[in-house]
Amino acid sequence: MKRYKARFGGAVVEALLDRKQAILVIAADRLLEIARYSRDEEHFDLLVDLTAVDWPKREKRFDLVLNLYSFSKNERVRLKALVAENEPVPSVESVWPTANWLEREVYDMFGIVFEGHSNLKRLLLPEEWQGHPLRKDYDILQQDEAWVRENLGIESGQ
Amino acid sequence: MAERYNFGAGAGGVNVETTVLGADEIILNMGPQHPSTHGVLRVKLRLDGEKVVGSECVIGYLHRGVEKIAEHRSYQQFAPYVDRMDYVAAVSNGLGYCETVEKLLGAEAPPRARVIRTILTELQRIASHLFWLGTHALDIGALTPLFYCLREREEILKIFEKYCGARLTTHAFRIGGLQYEAYDELEKDTERFCKDFDRRVDEYESLLTENRIWVGRTKGIGVLTADAAIAMGVTGPVLRASGVQWDIRKSMPYAAYDQYEFSIPTGKNGDTYDRYLVRLEEMRQSRKICLQAIENIPAGPILGKVGKVLKPPPGEVYHSIEAPKGELGYYIVSDGTTQPYRVRIRPPSLINLEALDQMIRGHLVADVVAVIGTLDIVLGEVDR
Numbered sequence: 001m002k003r004y005k006a007r008f009g010g011a012v013v014e015a016l017l018d019r020k021q022a023i024l025v026i027a028a029d030r031l032l033e034i035a036r037y038s039r040d041e042e043h044f045d046l047l048v049d050l051t052a053v054d055w056p057k058r059e060k061r062f063d064l065v066l067n068l069y070s071f072s073k074n075e076r077v078r079l080k081a082l083v084a085e086n087e088p089v090p091s092v093e094s095v096w097p098t099a100n101w102l103e104r105e106v107y108d109m110f111g112i113v114f115e116g117h118s119n120l121k122r123l124l125l126p127e128e129w130q131g132h133p134l135r136k137d138y139d140i141l142q143q144d145e146a147w148v149r150e151n152l153g154i155e156s157g158q
Numbered sequence: 159m160a161e162r163y164n165f166g167a168g169a170g171g172v173n174v175e176t177t178v179l180g181a182d183e184i185i186l187n188m189g190p191q192h193p194s195t196h197g198v199l200r201v202k203l204r205l206d207g208e209k210v211v212g213s214e215c216v217i218g219y220l221h222r223g224v225e226k227i228a229e230h231r232s233y234q235q236f237a238p239y240v241d242r243m244d245y246v247a248a249v250s251n252g253l254g255y256c257e258t259v260e261k262l263l264g265a266e267a268p269p270r271a272r273v274i275r276t277i278l279t280e281l282q283r284i285a286s287h288l289f290w291l292g293t294h295a296l297d298i299g300a301l302t303p304l305f306y307c308l309r310e311r312e313e314i315l316k317i318f319e320k321y322c323g324a325r326l327t328t329h330a331f332r333i334g335g336l337q338y339e340a341y342d343e344l345e346k347d348t349e350r351f352c353k354d355f356d357r358r359v360d361e362y363e364s365l366l367t368e369n370r371i372w373v374g375r376t377k378g379i380g381v382l383t384a385d386a387a388i389a390m391g392v393t394g395p396v397l398r399a400s401g402v403q404w405d406i407r408k409s410m411p412y413a414a415y416d417q418y419e420f421s422i423p424t425g426k427n428g429d430t431y432d433r434y435l436v437r438l439e440e441m442r443q444s445r446k447i448c449l450q451a452i453e454n455i456p457a458g459p460i461l462g463k464v465g466k467v468l469k470p471p472p473g474e475v476y477h478s479i480e481a482p483k484g485e486l487g488y489y490i491v492s493d494g495t496t497q498p499y500r501v502r503i504r505p506p507s508l509i510n511l512e513a514l515d516q517m518i519r520g521h522l523v524a525d526v527v528a529v530i531g532t533l534d535i536v537l538g539e540v541d542r
Contacts, residue, residue: 018473019261045388049504053491067476067489071402074409078476098391101512124218124541133226140230
């Protein structure tokens with residue numbers, strides 16, 4: 001953690017422990033650089049998971065969360081970047097190819113756009129679907145009724 | 159809805175331009191109703207003759223929005239939902255979820271509960287691998303192993319049924335420990351099953367391991383090198399067959415795994431045949447763990463003190479277990495209320511499936527079936 005602070009200075013906004021798990025809050029625009037450093041210098045070879053959390057009341061509403069694992073150190077670390085709505089984030093696909101689908105899922109569910117992604121389209125929902133279901137302002141009963149009517153031929157709720 | 163055959167570029171795309179026969183490439187649609195896709199997986203294959211030059215997976219047919227549902231249920235109410243993800247290994251899903259919430263609460267299950275959890279989870283691993291072996295062999299054309307595998311799996315499901323009343327979506331564990339005390343003959347039943355099981359695995363081996371057709375269909379098919387596997391985030395038996403000796407039960411022990419002796423089998427070539435051998439050996443190791451665990455189940459309470467209303471202090475936790483298919487992780491954010499603020503499930507099947515495209519390039523259509531089988535995916539977990 002200290003090494004991250006020394007290397008990236010202000011780009012590491014906060015370094016903390018929650019229930020003994022290491023979390024680094026970083027600036028989103030330097031994500032790619034920090035990701036590459038994590039893999040090459042700190043040996044976090046495995047991108048375990050990439051996801052997001054929505055906090056609509058905050059100025060920058062999304063947490064982009066990367067869970068990393070290092071085989072040689074047997075350690076985990078969590079990178080967290082704060083992202084505003086409509087703010088593009090650099091894709092980490094070039095560092096960990098597995099991010100391809102994970103970023104597509106985050107784009108699908110939260111509408112975060114990844115710059116430099118090779119094939120950014122929805123992963124689980126149909127491509128024409130309107131809205132991003134895991135945002136907090138998307139109600140649990142809400143759905144794209146026009147899509148459902150047109151493609152499934154049923155009224156919503158049937 | 160208009161059909162789009164857009165393969166894009168890069169990891170999900172196609173780079174091969176020249177075709178062997180000089181003929182036009184064709185697009186073949188496989189699934190979502192194809193029996194060998196193990197559910198509702200659709201793969202769009204780009205073919206040169208019978209050779210695969212590119213592919214794209216279309217998933218989401220079974221998307222139920224489990225992560226969204228979690229935000230609208232209390233911690234206890236959400237527990238049965240996780241059984242419906244990887245429904246072939248529901249007990250493992252439940253263990254991962256319960257342990258994550260316990261971590262979030264700062265609580266721990268009592269020793270007795272942890273040992274019983276370990277026994278049931280290892281039996282579940284055997285059941286899941288048996289189901290994989292049976293269906294995988296069936297896909298490739300060997301019908302007999304399915305009958306043998308399901309015969310043994312039935313005995314495990316009977317143990318589950320006796321323990322908690324359910325066979326498939328068991329909801330066997332509770333946050334903080336267990337709801338049900340082990341029934342009187344749990345040890346006896348497990349022992350009876352384990353005593354026979356080694357011989358049964360040898361039986362499967364005698365059907366397949368040196369079978370010329372089996373070897374021909376699996377050796378050198380769907381090769382994944384260790385570096386490629388790590389880059390693709392692949393975990394579980396698929397990663398180990400590529401030669402990476404990594405198992406969360408050893409590297410970051412949970413439940414009661416630190417008390418038992420077992421080894422982590424690995425492969426060398428990272429092909430379909432090695433993945434088959436790794437999983438067979440894993441079943442033997444699971445049996446070993448079960449036998450050690452029933453030797454000494456500590457006495458004591460089965461449910462820790464967690465209270466009836468769960469309000470974890472604000473914060474977040476990531477916890478993962480070695481599920482039969484790979485690393486099953488839960489990332490839960492709490493805002494201090496009775497309902498989780500966010501639950502993210504890291505499904506091993508989804509991320510292993512991502513490597514499919516790499517693994518089938520240059521192989522024949524028939525091999526696609528073998529590779530989908532060897533990845534051991536469950537679509538309920540891929541789509542959630």
